[in-house]
Amino acid sequence: MDTAQFISKSNNNSVEKASFTWQTPSNIALVKYWGKSNPQIPKNASISFTLNNCHTITTIDFEKKRNSDENLKQVQIDKKVDFDLFFEGKQKDAFKPKIAEFFTRIQEYCPYIFDYKMTINSENSFPHSSGIASSASGLSAIAMCLMSLESELNPDLSAEEINKKASFLARLGSGSASRSIEGPMVVWGNHPEIAGSSDLYGVQFPYKLHSVFENYQDAILLVDKGEKQVSSTVGHNLMHEHPYAESRFTQANDNLGKMSEILQNGDIKAFVNLVESEALTLHAMMMTSNPYFILMKPNTLEIINKIWEYRNENDSNICFTLDAGANVHVLYPENEKEKVNHFIENVLSIYCQKNHYIYDSVGLGANKM
Protein backbone atom coordinates (compact mmCIF):
# COMPACT_ATOMS: atom_id res chain seq x y z
CA MET A 1 0.00 0.00 0.00
CA ASP A 2 1.28 3.38 -0.94
CA THR A 3 1.79 5.07 2.40
CA ALA A 4 4.97 6.92 1.29
CA GLN A 5 2.75 9.56 -0.34
CA PHE A 6 1.73 10.64 3.19
CA ILE A 7 5.21 11.41 4.49
CA SER A 8 5.48 15.15 4.95
CA LYS A 9 7.73 16.69 2.31
CA SER A 10 8.20 19.96 4.05
CA ASN A 11 11.65 21.24 4.78
CA ASN A 12 10.46 24.70 5.61
CA ASN A 13 11.14 25.38 9.24
CA SER A 14 10.02 28.95 9.46
CA VAL A 15 6.74 28.64 11.35
CA GLU A 16 7.52 29.70 14.92
CA LYS A 17 4.05 29.92 16.33
CA ALA A 18 0.63 29.02 15.03
CA SER A 19 -2.86 28.26 16.23
CA PHE A 20 -5.67 26.50 14.38
CA THR A 21 -9.23 25.65 15.33
CA TRP A 22 -11.35 23.02 13.61
CA GLN A 23 -14.86 21.76 14.12
CA THR A 24 -15.25 18.18 12.95
CA PRO A 25 -18.31 15.95 13.09
CA SER A 26 -19.21 12.58 14.45
CA ASN A 27 -20.57 10.03 11.97
CA ILE A 28 -22.95 7.09 12.01
CA ALA A 29 -22.11 3.98 10.01
CA LEU A 30 -24.79 2.34 7.86
CA VAL A 31 -22.56 -0.57 6.88
CA LYS A 32 -20.37 -1.20 9.90
CA TYR A 33 -16.63 -1.48 10.43
CA TRP A 34 -16.02 -4.24 12.97
CA GLY A 35 -12.71 -6.07 12.68
CA LYS A 36 -9.30 -4.74 11.70
CA SER A 37 -5.66 -5.68 11.26
CA ASN A 38 -2.52 -3.66 11.88
CA PRO A 39 -2.02 -0.76 11.30
CA GLN A 40 -5.69 0.16 11.51
CA ILE A 41 -6.63 -1.61 8.27
CA PRO A 42 -10.34 -2.52 8.15
CA LYS A 43 -11.40 -6.10 7.44
CA ASN A 44 -14.28 -4.76 5.33
CA ALA A 45 -15.34 -1.49 3.78
CA SER A 46 -17.86 0.69 5.63
CA ILE A 47 -20.03 3.69 4.84
CA SER A 48 -21.44 6.40 7.08
CA PHE A 49 -23.57 9.49 7.20
CA THR A 50 -21.58 12.46 8.41
CA LEU A 51 -23.47 14.23 11.21
CA ASN A 52 -24.12 17.92 11.52
CA ASN A 53 -24.75 18.81 15.17
CA CYS A 54 -22.64 16.27 17.03
CA HIS A 55 -19.12 17.59 16.69
CA THR A 56 -15.85 18.37 18.42
CA ILE A 57 -14.17 21.77 18.36
CA THR A 58 -10.43 21.61 18.86
CA THR A 59 -7.76 24.28 18.93
CA ILE A 60 -4.10 23.40 18.82
CA ASP A 61 -1.53 26.06 19.70
CA PHE A 62 1.85 25.19 18.26
CA GLU A 63 4.98 26.78 19.65
CA LYS A 64 8.34 25.97 18.16
CA LYS A 65 10.71 24.57 20.74
CA ARG A 66 13.82 26.67 21.31
CA ASN A 67 16.30 23.89 21.50
CA SER A 68 19.81 24.42 22.60
CA ASP A 69 22.07 21.83 20.98
CA GLU A 70 22.02 19.77 24.15
CA ASN A 71 18.27 20.00 24.41
CA LEU A 72 17.81 19.05 20.77
CA LYS A 73 19.94 15.93 21.21
CA GLN A 74 17.88 14.95 24.22
CA VAL A 75 14.62 15.46 22.31
CA GLN A 76 15.88 13.29 19.48
CA ILE A 77 16.85 10.55 21.90
CA ASP A 78 13.56 10.72 23.79
CA LYS A 79 11.43 11.03 20.66
CA LYS A 80 8.54 12.15 22.76
CA VAL A 81 5.89 14.46 21.50
CA ASP A 82 5.39 17.35 23.86
CA PHE A 83 1.75 18.27 24.41
CA ASP A 84 -0.79 19.38 26.99
CA LEU A 85 -4.40 18.41 26.74
CA PHE A 86 -7.41 20.37 27.98
CA PHE A 87 -10.95 19.10 27.66
CA GLU A 88 -13.75 21.58 28.26
CA GLY A 89 -11.28 23.95 29.84
CA LYS A 90 -9.74 21.48 32.28
CA GLN A 91 -6.45 19.68 32.01
CA LYS A 92 -7.30 16.09 31.14
CA ASP A 93 -4.37 13.77 31.68
CA ALA A 94 -6.65 10.73 31.53
CA PHE A 95 -7.09 11.27 27.77
CA LYS A 96 -3.35 11.72 27.17
CA PRO A 97 -2.27 8.09 26.59
CA LYS A 98 -4.66 7.65 23.65
CA ILE A 99 -3.44 10.87 22.04
CA ALA A 100 0.20 10.02 22.79
CA GLU A 101 -0.35 6.66 21.06
CA PHE A 102 -1.89 8.51 18.11
CA PHE A 103 1.19 10.76 17.84
CA THR A 104 3.44 7.70 17.91
CA ARG A 105 1.49 6.15 15.04
CA ILE A 106 1.66 9.28 12.89
CA GLN A 107 5.21 10.47 13.69
CA GLU A 108 6.62 8.91 10.54
CA TYR A 109 4.17 10.93 8.42
CA CYS A 110 4.33 14.17 10.44
CA PRO A 111 7.88 14.38 11.82
CA TYR A 112 7.34 18.12 12.48
CA ILE A 113 5.30 17.24 15.59
CA PHE A 114 8.60 16.84 17.44
CA ASP A 115 9.52 20.45 16.72
CA TYR A 116 6.58 21.99 18.56
CA LYS A 117 5.11 22.17 21.98
CA MET A 118 1.39 21.61 21.38
CA THR A 119 -1.46 22.75 23.57
CA ILE A 120 -4.68 21.02 22.65
CA ASN A 121 -8.03 22.44 23.76
CA SER A 122 -11.06 20.39 22.93
CA GLU A 123 -14.79 20.40 23.56
CA ASN A 124 -17.74 18.40 22.28
CA SER A 125 -21.19 19.68 21.33
CA PHE A 126 -22.67 16.58 22.97
CA PRO A 127 -22.39 15.71 26.66
CA HIS A 128 -19.18 13.84 27.43
CA SER A 129 -20.78 10.88 29.18
CA SER A 130 -23.59 10.43 26.67
CA GLY A 131 -22.32 7.18 25.24
CA ILE A 132 -21.80 8.99 21.93
CA ALA A 133 -18.39 7.97 20.65
CA SER A 134 -16.18 11.02 20.60
CA SER A 135 -13.12 9.36 19.09
CA ALA A 136 -14.25 9.97 15.49
CA SER A 137 -14.84 13.69 15.91
CA GLY A 138 -12.00 14.12 18.42
CA LEU A 139 -9.27 12.53 16.33
CA SER A 140 -10.43 14.03 13.04
CA ALA A 141 -10.26 17.49 14.66
CA ILE A 142 -6.66 16.93 15.78
CA ALA A 143 -5.81 15.60 12.31
CA MET A 144 -7.23 18.75 10.66
CA CYS A 145 -5.27 21.04 13.03
CA LEU A 146 -2.06 19.15 12.19
CA MET A 147 -2.82 19.46 8.49
CA SER A 148 -3.32 23.22 8.87
CA LEU A 149 0.18 23.44 10.29
CA GLU A 150 1.52 21.13 7.60
CA SER A 151 0.01 23.27 4.87
CA GLU A 152 1.87 26.29 6.27
CA LEU A 153 5.06 24.26 6.26
CA ASN A 154 4.29 23.04 2.74
CA PRO A 155 2.09 25.57 0.89
CA ASP A 156 2.03 23.35 -2.22
CA LEU A 157 -0.50 20.97 -0.66
CA SER A 158 -3.88 21.08 -2.41
CA ALA A 159 -7.18 21.07 -0.50
CA GLU A 160 -7.76 17.54 -1.77
CA GLU A 161 -4.38 16.34 -0.51
CA ILE A 162 -5.02 17.96 2.85
CA ASN A 163 -8.35 16.15 3.34
CA LYS A 164 -6.94 12.86 2.14
CA LYS A 165 -3.99 12.97 4.51
CA ALA A 166 -6.19 14.23 7.37
CA SER A 167 -8.41 11.18 6.90
CA PHE A 168 -5.33 8.94 6.68
CA LEU A 169 -3.99 10.36 9.96
CA ALA A 170 -7.38 10.27 11.70
CA ARG A 171 -7.72 6.59 10.74
CA LEU A 172 -4.49 5.81 12.56
CA GLY A 173 -6.07 7.28 15.71
CA SER A 174 -9.47 5.64 15.32
CA GLY A 175 -10.77 3.84 12.25
CA SER A 176 -14.16 5.53 12.14
CA ALA A 177 -12.45 8.96 12.43
CA SER A 178 -11.30 8.52 8.82
CA ARG A 179 -14.97 9.04 7.88
CA SER A 180 -15.27 12.34 9.81
CA ILE A 181 -13.46 14.76 7.49
CA GLU A 182 -15.96 15.05 4.65
CA GLY A 183 -19.67 14.54 4.00
CA PRO A 184 -22.48 13.86 3.42
CA MET A 185 -21.50 10.18 3.03
CA VAL A 186 -18.07 8.65 3.32
CA VAL A 187 -16.74 5.21 2.40
CA TRP A 188 -13.67 3.84 4.12
CA GLY A 189 -12.11 0.60 2.92
CA ASN A 190 -11.18 -0.68 -0.48
CA HIS A 191 -14.28 -1.79 -2.39
CA PRO A 192 -14.51 -2.79 -6.07
CA GLU A 193 -17.76 -0.89 -6.63
CA ILE A 194 -16.67 2.38 -5.02
CA ALA A 195 -14.33 4.30 -7.29
CA GLY A 196 -11.29 5.69 -5.49
CA SER A 197 -11.96 3.81 -2.23
CA SER A 198 -9.02 2.82 -0.03
CA ASP A 199 -8.18 1.01 3.19
CA LEU A 200 -5.96 3.96 4.09
CA TYR A 201 -8.47 6.84 4.12
CA GLY A 202 -12.11 7.70 3.65
CA VAL A 203 -13.53 9.06 0.38
CA GLN A 204 -16.76 10.89 -0.28
CA PHE A 205 -19.41 8.57 -1.71
CA PRO A 206 -18.52 9.16 -5.37
CA TYR A 207 -21.96 8.79 -7.00
CA LYS A 208 -25.03 10.99 -7.07
CA LEU A 209 -27.16 10.51 -3.97
CA HIS A 210 -30.88 10.10 -4.64
CA SER A 211 -32.83 13.11 -3.40
CA VAL A 212 -34.69 11.05 -0.77
CA PHE A 213 -31.40 10.77 1.17
CA GLU A 214 -30.70 14.50 1.13
CA ASN A 215 -30.80 16.08 4.56
CA TYR A 216 -31.59 12.71 6.14
CA GLN A 217 -32.47 12.97 9.83
CA ASP A 218 -30.79 11.16 12.74
CA ALA A 219 -32.23 11.46 16.25
CA ILE A 220 -29.88 9.95 18.80
CA LEU A 221 -31.74 8.46 21.73
CA LEU A 222 -29.50 8.34 24.78
CA VAL A 223 -30.48 5.08 26.44
CA ASP A 224 -27.35 4.65 28.49
CA LYS A 225 -24.92 7.43 29.16
CA GLY A 226 -22.44 5.29 31.07
CA GLU A 227 -18.91 4.49 30.06
CA LYS A 228 -18.67 1.80 27.41
CA GLN A 229 -18.42 -1.70 28.90
CA VAL A 230 -16.20 -2.84 26.08
CA SER A 231 -13.90 -0.55 24.14
CA SER A 232 -14.12 -0.68 20.34
CA THR A 233 -10.51 -1.81 20.21
CA VAL A 234 -11.27 -4.86 22.35
CA GLY A 235 -14.38 -5.54 20.27
CA HIS A 236 -12.46 -5.34 16.98
CA ASN A 237 -9.86 -7.73 18.35
CA LEU A 238 -12.49 -10.30 19.23
CA MET A 239 -13.16 -10.66 15.49
CA HIS A 240 -9.75 -12.36 15.09
CA GLU A 241 -10.85 -15.68 16.53
CA HIS A 242 -14.51 -15.21 15.74
CA PRO A 243 -16.29 -18.23 14.18
CA TYR A 244 -18.33 -16.03 11.80
CA ALA A 245 -15.61 -13.48 10.97
CA GLU A 246 -14.98 -14.40 7.35
CA SER A 247 -18.63 -14.61 6.40
CA ARG A 248 -19.28 -11.32 8.19
CA PHE A 249 -16.54 -9.51 6.25
CA THR A 250 -17.88 -10.92 2.97
CA GLN A 251 -21.42 -9.95 3.91
CA ALA A 252 -20.39 -6.41 4.87
CA ASN A 253 -18.67 -5.89 1.53
CA ASP A 254 -21.72 -7.30 -0.30
CA ASN A 255 -23.93 -4.99 1.74
CA LEU A 256 -21.82 -2.00 0.80
CA GLY A 257 -22.31 -2.86 -2.88
CA LYS A 258 -26.07 -3.06 -2.28
CA MET A 259 -26.06 0.17 -0.25
CA SER A 260 -24.29 1.98 -3.07
CA GLU A 261 -27.09 0.96 -5.47
CA ILE A 262 -29.79 1.94 -2.97
CA LEU A 263 -28.27 5.36 -2.34
CA GLN A 264 -28.37 6.04 -6.06
CA ASN A 265 -31.77 4.56 -6.93
CA GLY A 266 -33.62 5.81 -3.83
CA ASP A 267 -35.12 2.41 -2.85
CA ILE A 268 -35.88 3.49 0.69
CA LYS A 269 -37.56 0.20 1.73
CA ALA A 270 -34.37 -1.65 0.83
CA PHE A 271 -32.40 1.02 2.74
CA VAL A 272 -34.44 0.45 5.91
CA ASN A 273 -33.97 -3.31 5.66
CA LEU A 274 -30.24 -3.14 5.07
CA VAL A 275 -29.51 -0.53 7.76
CA GLU A 276 -31.36 -2.44 10.47
CA SER A 277 -29.85 -5.74 9.42
CA GLU A 278 -26.34 -4.20 9.66
CA ALA A 279 -27.04 -2.84 13.15
CA LEU A 280 -28.31 -6.16 14.46
CA THR A 281 -25.49 -8.08 12.77
CA LEU A 282 -22.93 -5.85 14.50
CA HIS A 283 -24.49 -6.71 17.85
CA ALA A 284 -24.80 -10.37 16.86
CA MET A 285 -21.02 -10.38 16.33
CA MET A 286 -20.57 -9.13 19.89
CA MET A 287 -22.96 -11.72 21.27
CA THR A 288 -21.22 -14.55 19.42
CA SER A 289 -17.61 -13.63 20.22
CA ASN A 290 -15.76 -15.16 23.14
CA PRO A 291 -15.78 -13.47 25.57
CA TYR A 292 -19.33 -12.53 24.56
CA PHE A 293 -21.13 -9.38 25.54
CA ILE A 294 -24.43 -7.58 25.14
CA LEU A 295 -24.35 -3.81 24.75
CA MET A 296 -28.07 -3.33 24.17
CA LYS A 297 -30.19 -2.51 27.21
CA PRO A 298 -33.84 -3.39 27.79
CA ASN A 299 -34.80 0.11 26.62
CA THR A 300 -32.84 -0.36 23.40
CA LEU A 301 -35.19 -3.25 22.58
CA GLU A 302 -38.27 -1.31 23.71
CA ILE A 303 -37.34 1.46 21.30
CA ILE A 304 -36.68 -0.95 18.43
CA ASN A 305 -40.09 -2.55 18.93
CA LYS A 306 -41.81 0.84 19.08
CA ILE A 307 -40.07 1.89 15.86
CA TRP A 308 -41.29 -1.27 14.12
CA GLU A 309 -44.82 -0.70 15.37
CA TYR A 310 -44.79 2.93 14.24
CA ARG A 311 -43.43 1.97 10.83
CA ASN A 312 -46.19 -0.59 10.24
CA GLU A 313 -48.99 1.59 11.47
CA ASN A 314 -47.96 4.75 9.65
CA ASP A 315 -46.51 3.38 6.42
CA SER A 316 -43.35 5.18 7.49
CA ASN A 317 -39.73 4.75 6.41
CA ILE A 318 -38.30 5.30 9.87
CA CYS A 319 -35.54 2.87 10.88
CA PHE A 320 -32.84 2.46 13.51
CA THR A 321 -29.16 1.79 13.68
CA LEU A 322 -26.81 1.14 16.59
CA ASP A 323 -23.21 1.89 17.46
CA ALA A 324 -21.16 -0.21 19.84
CA GLY A 325 -23.46 0.78 22.71
CA ALA A 326 -27.05 0.94 23.92
CA ASN A 327 -28.04 4.25 22.28
CA VAL A 328 -30.36 4.14 19.29
CA HIS A 329 -29.93 6.27 16.17
CA VAL A 330 -33.36 6.83 14.61
CA LEU A 331 -33.01 7.53 10.89
CA TYR A 332 -35.80 9.06 8.74
CA PRO A 333 -36.22 11.13 5.59
CA GLU A 334 -36.72 14.87 5.89
CA ASN A 335 -40.34 14.69 4.69
CA GLU A 336 -41.26 12.68 7.82
CA LYS A 337 -39.49 15.02 10.21
CA GLU A 338 -42.50 16.65 11.81
CA LYS A 339 -44.40 13.41 12.48
CA VAL A 340 -41.39 11.40 13.62
CA ASN A 341 -40.16 14.14 15.94
CA HIS A 342 -43.59 14.13 17.51
CA PHE A 343 -43.36 10.33 17.94
CA ILE A 344 -39.91 10.67 19.51
CA GLU A 345 -41.07 13.33 21.96
CA ASN A 346 -44.28 11.53 22.91
CA VAL A 347 -43.34 7.88 22.80
CA LEU A 348 -39.62 7.13 22.50
CA SER A 349 -38.21 9.74 24.86
CA ILE A 350 -39.52 7.92 27.94
CA TYR A 351 -37.03 5.11 27.22
CA CYS A 352 -34.11 7.56 27.23
CA GLN A 353 -32.02 8.33 30.29
CA LYS A 354 -33.44 11.53 31.73
CA ASN A 355 -35.56 11.83 28.55
CA HIS A 356 -32.42 12.87 26.74
CA TYR A 357 -32.15 12.71 22.95
CA ILE A 358 -30.33 14.78 20.32
CA TYR A 359 -31.73 15.80 16.94
CA ASP A 360 -29.16 15.65 14.21
CA SER A 361 -29.06 15.38 10.44
CA VAL A 362 -26.59 14.70 7.71
CA GLY A 363 -23.73 17.20 7.52
CA LEU A 364 -20.93 18.17 5.21
CA GLY A 365 -17.76 17.58 7.22
CA ALA A 366 -14.94 19.51 8.84
CA ASN A 367 -15.07 23.30 9.23
CA LYS A 368 -12.20 25.64 9.92
CA MET A 369 -13.15 28.17 12.59
Ligand code: DP6
Ligand atom coordinates in the same frame (compact mmCIF):
# COMPACT_ATOMS: atom_id res chain seq x y z
C1 DP6 B 1 -19.29 0.02 15.87
O1 DP6 B 1 -13.50 3.50 15.03
O2 DP6 B 1 -14.21 3.32 17.42
O3 DP6 B 1 -18.86 2.33 15.56
O4 DP6 B 1 -10.47 1.95 15.15
O5 DP6 B 1 -10.46 0.86 17.39
O6 DP6 B 1 -10.84 3.33 17.21
P1 DP6 B 1 -11.01 1.97 16.56
O7 DP6 B 1 -12.57 1.69 16.49
P2 DP6 B 1 -13.79 2.64 16.20
O8 DP6 B 1 -14.89 1.55 15.79
C2 DP6 B 1 -16.15 1.92 15.40
C3 DP6 B 1 -17.04 0.76 15.32
C4 DP6 B 1 -18.51 1.05 15.10
C5 DP6 B 1 -18.89 0.89 13.63
C6 DP6 B 1 -18.47 1.98 12.69
O9 DP6 B 1 -18.41 3.17 13.07
O10 DP6 B 1 -18.25 1.63 11.51
